[in-house]
Amino acid sequence: MPFTLATWNINSVRLREALVSRLLTESAPDILCLQEIKTPLELFPYEGFAALGYRHVVARGQKGYNGVAILSKLPLEDAGDRDYAALGHARHVAAKLENGVTIHNFYVPAGGDIPDREKNVKFGQKLDFLTEMRDAFHADNPAKSIMVGDLNIAPREDDVWNHKQLLKIVSHTPIEVEHLGAAQEAGKWVDITRQDIPTGKLYSWWSYRSPDWNAADKGRRLDHIWATPDISNAAHGSRILRDVRGWEQPSDHVPVLATFDL
Template sequence: MPFTLATWNINSVRLREPLVVRMLEEESPDVLCLQECKSPVDRIPVEKFRDLGYTHMIARGQKGYNGVAILSKLPIEDVGDRDFASLGHARHIAGRLENGVTIHNFYVPAGGDVPDREVNVKFGQKLDYLTEMRDWFHAERPEKAILVGDLNIAPREDDVWNHKQLLKIVSHTPVEVDHLGAAQDAGKWVDITRQDIPDGNLYSWWSYRSSDWDAADKGRRLDHVWATPDISNAGHGSRVLRHIRGYEKPSDHAPVLATFDL
């Protein structure tokens, strides 16, 4: 039975509850993974989500920062979280569907503005977070799993609006790309979005700093959908809901979707 999964950095689920409701009404994915919820779990506004059929939620939250949640029409079991790099942040949660598929929802640290861990603690934390992801995937050898989230790295040259200009900009530096690639390789994760859309520029984030983000189109693909090799061939129908970046008072991220025939 196929199910559709969406991932979206919402940049405050309480502030943007109407946008979440609108997206759920328009697209009706079976599972929605949110990042940067910026809310304690008990303050997430679940009532309207439940009215739309999203009667299952697992989440980790903290006031004003970080936070991850999985909203689901399908029964889903909370199978825990990990505090990668011991940051004390709500950045990971995992849930298991009744078909045995485990969904990992990640919000990787952004890393600050300076790509040098000697002068920027946040950049070092980001690299350490990715290293611990790599080591965990090596140890756990995930199977029948999907990984989604705001990974805060655009790995390919065509995942950014200008590869050469962004080589020294956090989110596209070679050291970040290498660390993300090592984590991906450790779990043998398949990039489902690029499996479906292998060629051409593709973005999921556009800065608030751009007065006309759509015309300027200086985007980056920071939001990802991966799957383990045993189920990667079941993934299809990937798309980025670019138009949602144009909603009133939007997140700077657009949702990314994929369907799995499992």
């Protein structure tokens, strides 16, 4: 049975509940993975999403920061979480569908502004988080799995608006790309978006700092959908909903989608 999955860093689900509802109504993915929900779960807007058919929710919340959630029309069960790098942050949650597919939803630390772990604790935490992801994938040898989320790294030259200018900017530095690549290789993950759209500039994030994000178009592809090799060939229909960045009071990220025939 085919299903469509979306991932979106919403930057506060309570502030942008109307935008999530609009996406669920207009694009109607079967599963939506959210990052930066920024709320304890007792305040999560379950009822509004349930009214749209998304009655199954697996989430980890945190007051004011972080937080990840998986909303689904399809039945799923909680498959746990990990506290990567022992940060005490709600940055990972997993859920399992009835067809046996496990979905991992990640929010990797942004890493601050200085790409030097000696000068910037947050950058060190980001690298440690990625290292623990690598080690976990090595140990778990994931199968029949999909991994999505705001990974806060644009790995390819065509995942950023200007490769040379961003080589020293957090999210595109060689050491971050190397760490993300090691995590991807450890799980043998396939980058589904780039499997479907192998060439050309692709962005899923545009800074709030730009007075005209659309005209400047200084984007980065920070949001990803990966799958294990045993199901990667079942994926198709990848797309990034750029227009969502122009909605009223938007997140600085936009949804990334893919369909799987499983």
